[in-house]
Amino acid sequence: xxxxxLRRALYEDPASISPQQLEDDAQLMQLQQExxxxxxxxxxxxEIDVPPQLAEQILLRQQMLxxxxxxxxxxxxxxxxxxxxxxxxxxxxxxxxxxxxxxxHALSHVYHExxxxxxxxxxxxxxxxxxxxELGLSAxxxxxxxxxxxxxxxxxxxxxxxxxxxxQPLTVFVVPDQHDFPQAxxxxxxxxxxxxxxxxxxxxxxxxxxxxxxxxTKAGPLLAKSLNFNI
Amino acid sequence: MNSAQQRYEALVRAYTPDLYRYAYWLCRSKxxxxxxxxxxxxxxxxxxxxxxxxxxxxxxxxxxxxHENARRFExxxxxxxxxxxxxxEDTAHxxxxxxxxxxxxxxxxxxxxxxxxxxxxxxxxxxxxxDEIATVLQLNLNTVNTRLFRGxxxxxxxxxxDHSDGVSQHG
Numbered sequence: 243x244x245x246x247x248l249r250r251a252l253y254e255d256p257a258s259i260s261p262q263q264l265e266d267d268a269q270l271m272q273l274q275q276e277x278x279x280x281x282x283x284x285x286x287x288x289e290i291d292v293p294p295q296l297a298e299q300i301l302l303r304q305q306m307l308x309x310x311x312x313x314x315x316x317x318x319x320x321x322x323x324x325x326x327x328x329x330x331x332x333x334x335x336x337x338x339x340x341x342x343x344x345x346x347h348a349l350s351h352v353y354h355e356x357x358x359x360x361x362x363x364x365x366x367x368x369x370x371x372x373x374x375x376e377l378g379l380s381a382x383x384x385x386x387x388x389x390x391x392x393x394x395x396x397x398x399x400x401x402x403x404x405x406x407x408x409x410q411p412l413t414v415f416v417v418p419d420q421h422d423f424p425q426a427x428x429x430x431x432x433x434x435x436x437x438x439x440x441x442x443x444x445x446x447x448x449x450x451x452x453x454x455x456x457x458x459t460k461a462g463p464l465l466a467k468s469l470n471f472n473i
Numbered sequence: 474m475n476s477a478q479q480r481y482e483a484l485v486r487a488y489t490p491d492l493y494r495y496a497y498w499l500c501r502s503k504x505x506x507x508x509x510x511x512x513x514x515x516x517x518x519x520x521x522x523x524x525x526x527x528x529x530x531x532x533x534x535x536x537x538x539x540h541e542n543a544r545r546f547e548x549x550x551x552x553x554x555x556x557x558x559x560x561x562e563d564t565a566h567x568x569x570x571x572x573x574x575x576x577x578x579x580x581x582x583x584x585x586x587x588x589x590x591x592x593x594x595x596x597x598x599x600x601x602x603x604d605e606i607a608t609v610l611q612l613n614l615n616t617v618n619t620r621l622f623r624g625x626x627x628x629x630x631x632x633x634x635d636h637s638d639g640v641s642q643h644g
Contacts, residue, residue: 253622254603255596280629281597287579288598290494293507297489300514301482360504434515435508 245270252277306432306455345431345438347396348449352413352436358404359411361388377401377418378445380470395449405461412457414465415449430458445471481518488534489514491599495535498594499542501583509545513538531599535609581631589624592617 243251243263248270251259256277264270352359364386373390374381377400388411389404401416419442431438438451439458448465450458492513496506516537517524524533582590592610595601601609607617 250622253625254618255621256625277625277629280625280632283578284582284593284628285597287576287582288494288498288594290497290503292490292493293503296493296507296510297485300485300489300511303511304481304485304515304518434512 249273256281303434306437343431344396344440344447344449348413348415348438348440348451349431349433349436351393351395351402351415352451355393355402358389358391358402359413361404364388365390373401374416374469377416378471379416381468383468384464407452407457407461407464408454410452410454410457412461413451414461415447415451416469417447417449419443419445419447441466443469443471477521481521484517484524484530484534485514488531491531492534492538494598495594496538496542498582498590498598499539499587500545505545509538509541512541516541531601532605532609535595535599539609578628578632581628585624585627589620589627592620593624596621 245267248259248263248267252270252274256274259274261271261274264274365388367382370383370387370390371380373392376392383405386406387403388406389402391402393400393402393415395402395415395417398417400418403414403416405412405414429440429442431440432455436451436453437455437458438449439462441448441450441462443466446469448469450461450465452458452461489510492510493506496509496513497503500506500509513534517534520537524530582593585593592606595606595609596603603614603617603621606612607614610617612620
């Protein structure tokens, strides 16, 4: 291997060349030492700290995913579903329109405004009250509010909030129940990243989304206590 | 616990640290890196049957992670008509983590173009060979070697601005 090839090989991987190959060239030996030292320093930089419990969190999330099986492994439920679908198709013209998937809409909305989860300033209560008042609410939230904005939630003017609960962001959509949102059989939803829950009150629908399921459990009662619905 | 679950748990415990570090150097954000690793491993669970050999696990997971990273930019944007733009969002404090990186080499590595940074991370952090890197990045070996060469040359040049050893950047 000539000098130029050796030099190039050293830059590609300094550990790939044995010192014996370089013993006739002091400059190349010096270059190898410098590049090995650089690699050593780079390795130290590359090994950043990993968040504790990251693997455990991933395993927990995976275990909460619904079990998915191929359709041919359960033909009977699929046949039933197909029959049901046909029935729905026949009668859908006369049936009132309902929401296909409230949870999916909430998750899409969160993804659409992911930057809101990173907001770090705390909004003061006086600036929030007019927003709540527009929806017929008053509220004294005992946790910091990081983001508040009116948005279009399935055609309904709603309030999109991001609260900080236990140091983590929790998204809350306060949706006036003008369209009589149906209460799903299960009011919980999730995808690979977020967990969600909808709570129906007398006049509003609250849709909560967070990355940690325990936040939803904690926030439900907290919001119920804090939000007052003006008559 | 069934065998698929056991296999998956072993995979998660063995590769989460490397995936997280690789993701950080790919996207240059610790919070996004955490999300990327979670999305990657959940997708791996859904497609676990595709992984036939344990030896292929690292390359398989890195490929998924790179796809997940690409999906970040392609995620379908639904048409949300903001009824009224009376936003109270705070944007003044948004600051990528590389802006505050204090260590010079760390910062130089973050500033290195991704096409040079990525193969270096694979080689130095993950101990991958040129052929393995070429497979994951879907490049030929010569291109990978050229990128490794240029990556190291750029870092060395920036660390020693006055140093000149005749190394061409066009190798």
